[in-house]
Amino acid sequence: MNISELSAFDIVKHVAAGDVTxxxxxxxxxxxxxxxxxxxxxxxxxxxxxxxxxxxxxxxRRAAGKTLGPLAxxxxxxxxxxxxxxxxxxxxxxxxxxxxxxxxxxxxxKLADADAVMLGKTNLDEFAMGSSTENSAFEPTKNPxxxxxxxxxxxxxxxxxxAGRLAPVSIGSDxxxxxxxxxxxxxxxxxxxTYGRVSRFGLIAFASSxxxxxxxxxxxxxxxxxxxxxxxxxDRDSTxxxxxxxxxxxxxxxxxxxxxxxxxxxxxxxELPADVQGAINEAIKVFKSLGATTTDIHxxxxxxxxxxxxxxxxxxxSSNLARYDGVRYTMRAEAETLxxxxxxxxTEGFGPxxxxxxxxxxxxLSSGYYDAYYIQASKVRRxxxxxxxxxxxxxxxxxxxxxxxxxxxxGENTKDPLAMYLADIFTVTSNxxxxxxxxxxCGLGDDGLPIGLQLQGRPFDEATLLRMAHQFQQQTDWHLRxxxx
Amino acid sequence: xxxxxxxxxxxxxARLARLELTAEQAxxxxxxxxxxxxxxxxxxxxxxxxxxxxxxxxxxxxNAIRPDVVCESTARETILDxxxxxxxxxxxxxxxxx
Numbered sequence: 001m002n003i004s005e006l007s008a009f010d011i012v013k014h015v016a017a018g019d020v021t022x023x024x025x026x027x028x029x030x031x032x033x034x035x036x037x038x039x040x041x042x043x044x045x046x047x048x049x050x051x052x053x054x055x056x057x058x059x060x061r062r063a064a065g066k067t068l069g070p071l072a073x074x075x076x077x078x079x080x081x082x083x084x085x086x087x088x089x090x091x092x093x094x095x096x097x098x099x100x101x102x103x104x105x106x107x108x109x110k111l112a113d114a115d116a117v118m119l120g121k122t123n124l125d126e127f128a129m130g131s132s133t134e135n136s137a138f139e140p141t142k143n144p145x146x147x148x149x150x151x152x153x154x155x156x157x158x159x160x161x162x163a164g165r166l167a168p169v170s171i172g173s174d175x176x177x178x179x180x181x182x183x184x185x186x187x188x189x190x191x192x193x194t195y196g197r198v199s200r201f202g203l204i205a206f207a208s209s210x211x212x213x214x215x216x217x218x219x220x221x222x223x224x225x226x227x228x229x230x231x232x233x234x235d236r237d238s239t240x241x242x243x244x245x246x247x248x249x250x251x252x253x254x255x256x257x258x259x260x261x262x263x264x265x266x267x268x269x270x271e272l273p274a275d276v277q278g279a280i281n282e283a284i285k286v287f288k289s290l291g292a293t294t295t296d297i298h299x300x301x302x303x304x305x306x307x308x309x310x311x312x313x314x315x316x317x318s319s320n321l322a323r324y325d326g327v328r329y330t331m332r333a334e335a336e337t338l339x340x341x342x343x344x345x346x347t348e349g350f351g352p353x354x355x356x357x358x359x360x361x362x363x364x365l366s367s368g369y370y371d372a373y374y375i376q377a378s379k380v381r382r383x384x385x386x387x388x389x390x391x392x393x394x395x396x397x398x399x400x401x402x403x404x405x406x407x408x409x410x411g412e413n414t415k416d417p418l419a420m421y422l423a424d425i426f427t428v429t430s431n432x433x434x435x436x437x438x439x440x441x442c443g444l445g446d447d448g449l450p451i452g453l454q455l456q457g458r459p460f461d462e463a464t465l466l467r468m469a470h471q472f473q474q475q476t477d478w479h480l481r482x483x484x485x
Numbered sequence: 486x487x488x489x490x491x492x493x494x495x496x497x498x499a500r501l502a503r504l505e506l507t508a509e510q511a512x513x514x515x516x517x518x519x520x521x522x523x524x525x526x527x528x529x530x531x532x533x534x535x536x537x538x539x540x541x542x543x544x545x546x547x548n549a550i551r552p553d554v555v556c557e558s559t560a561r562e563t564i565l566d567x568x569x570x571x572x573x574x575x576x577x578x579x580x581x582x583x
Contacts, residue, residue, distance in 0.1 A: 098567075099567055100566065100567065102559045102563045102564060102566070102567075103559065195542065195543060196543060208542075209541055209542025209543055210542065235551060238548070238549040239543045239549075301531075304527060304528060304531065306524075307524060307525040307527055307528050308528060310521065310524075310525060311525055311528070318502060322503075325503065326569060326578075327569070327576050327578055328567065328568060328569075328576055329567060329569075330567050330568075330569060331569065332569035332570065335579065336579065337579055338578060338579045338580065338581055339503075340505070340579075341578065341579055342503040343503055343504060343505030344505050346502075346503055346504050346505075347504050347505045347506060347510070350504075352513075355504060355506075355510070355514070356514070356517050358502050358504065359495075359498055359499065359502060359504070359514050359517075359518060360517075360518060360521055360522075362498050362501050362502040363494075363498045363518060363522075366497075366498065366501060372529060373525065373528075375539050376528050376529060376531075376533075377525070377528055378539030378540055378541055379533050379537050379538070379539045379540075380528055380531065380533070381539070381540045381541075381542075382537055382538060382539060382540035383533070383537065385540050416520075417517060417520075417521070418520055418521060418524055421521075432542075434542065434543070
């Protein structure tokens with residue numbers, strides 16, 4: 001059995017049937033990480049002993065006839081912004097370099113309870129602020145398709161490890177596109193659930209009204225399998241929704257005939273590179289061949305999404321990151337006075353992009369500017385949300401490119417922060433509105449790098465997105481393409 | 486619409502944010518703030534009707550509360566494992582009042 005060819009779905013099936021042991025599966029991935037991650041640097045920490053111990057325990061319980069969890073034996077990589085009990089959780093920041101959480105994030109606990117096997121923690125942009133993983137305080141992660149190019153961000157490590165076959169499934173987080181954009185750049189499937197669908201308890205907060213945790217994997221089916229486990233209301237996250245969680249795998253095969261796809265003119269009439277435009281057009285043909293119809297829709301305020309997003313996200317970040325003051329979370333700079341302790345710890349502990357966003361957010365919330373910036377941006381947010389609702393009354397899903405380009409090179413967007421921000425143009429609006437969005441690979445660019453297609457849906461209708469993605473993946477093989485090893 | 490971002494403003498914001506910026510960092514911050522504020526000023530040019538309420542995210546639920554019952558929490562020693570400085574019971578910091 002070639003373990004590297006097995007989907008998450010197959011791994012779970014074969015472990016349950018006894019065709020392969022959990023230890024064999026874990027060992028395979030640990031060996032792959034050992035051999036290949038020096039090239040990609042996707043993992044910040046590999047929890048080798050813990051992974052093998054979990055896997056041994058699963059094999060022991062299986063042999064004893066005990067019931068196994070729904071993901072038994074499935075190796076999973078976790079973005080290092082999620083708290084893992086007893087395992088360093090750094091948010092890729094010097095501020096938390098030595099921080100070891102005393103508890104598991106709810107998602108981490110749910111995966112453990114489902115008998116998934118954690119392989120380690122993956123790299124990210126510091127405090128999830130970035131679109132390339134170049135803002136990691138430790139080192140950048142490389143795109144397995146071409147190591148001169150970024151994997152995207154902020155969940156760059158999570159995307160690269162799946163693309164590089166160093167994990168079948170990983171967990172990322174998405175505040176303005178941080179699951180979908182790296183999924184697009186790395187040629188994998190990444191889902192940002194509806195806000196509230198997945199508990200944020202234990203996710204180191206960046207922007208509390210925008211952050212969502214989601215799965216990243218090779219296929220829609222593997223994503224659906226993971227979603228069924230990690231979703232659901234959590235008493236410890238007061239923003240988590242009480243919506244019932246469907247079996248996300250149940251309707252993957254339901255025919256698409258009758259589904260209405262909305263094509264957003266504001267996104268598709270923008271100047272897209274010819275290869276991206278071409279791939280999207282081909283994808284539309286596939287959906288039409290499966291019985292879906294297309295119609296134009298408008299999201300008139302979506303061009304203002306980036307501006308609204310950066311005001312709101314930075315404002316919330318300035319508040320969430322106020323807790324890192326040298327008092328409680330490991331790092332403290334040399335200082336004589338309290339003021340110095342705060343000021344030096346924060347300036348030394350936070351990288352440049354984090355400091356930039358704290359400054360912007362503090363400014364936007366400060367007296368005299370709060371109405372003009374934060375409130376104004378929040379009103380635009382209302383308009384964007386209402387436009388999604390209105391559009392999704394006449395169509396079932398909105399289709400477009402995930403990103404305006406394929407993965408850019410290292411250093412290409414670092415001189416001008418604003419240039420980096422504009423990479424998120426197609427993804428931020430669904431964070432602002434709360435709607436779910438999935439990115440799936442739909443082609444390769446002229447540069448040989450993956451192109452991503454984004455589907456956005458109604459609140460709590462991840463099932464339709466997964467169904468469309470799954471059936472697209474049955475008609476095409478973009479999701480099975482791999483970088484040359 | 487945005488005020489020019491002078492160094493006084495940068496100093497004020499840095500103080501609010503408890504960041505101790507060097508002169509070079511302050512100058513860079515002034516440049517960055519100016520650039521991003523110029524970009525986001527497009528929001529202020531939008532004519533938005535008076536009855537549009539700001540949207541702050543989430544599902545607009547009202548306070549999600551739980552019964553006020555004492556439950557087992559994390560052990561003090563475990564929490565203090567992450568303390569930069571502690572006497573075993575409290576976090577130890579430079580004096581708040583001199």
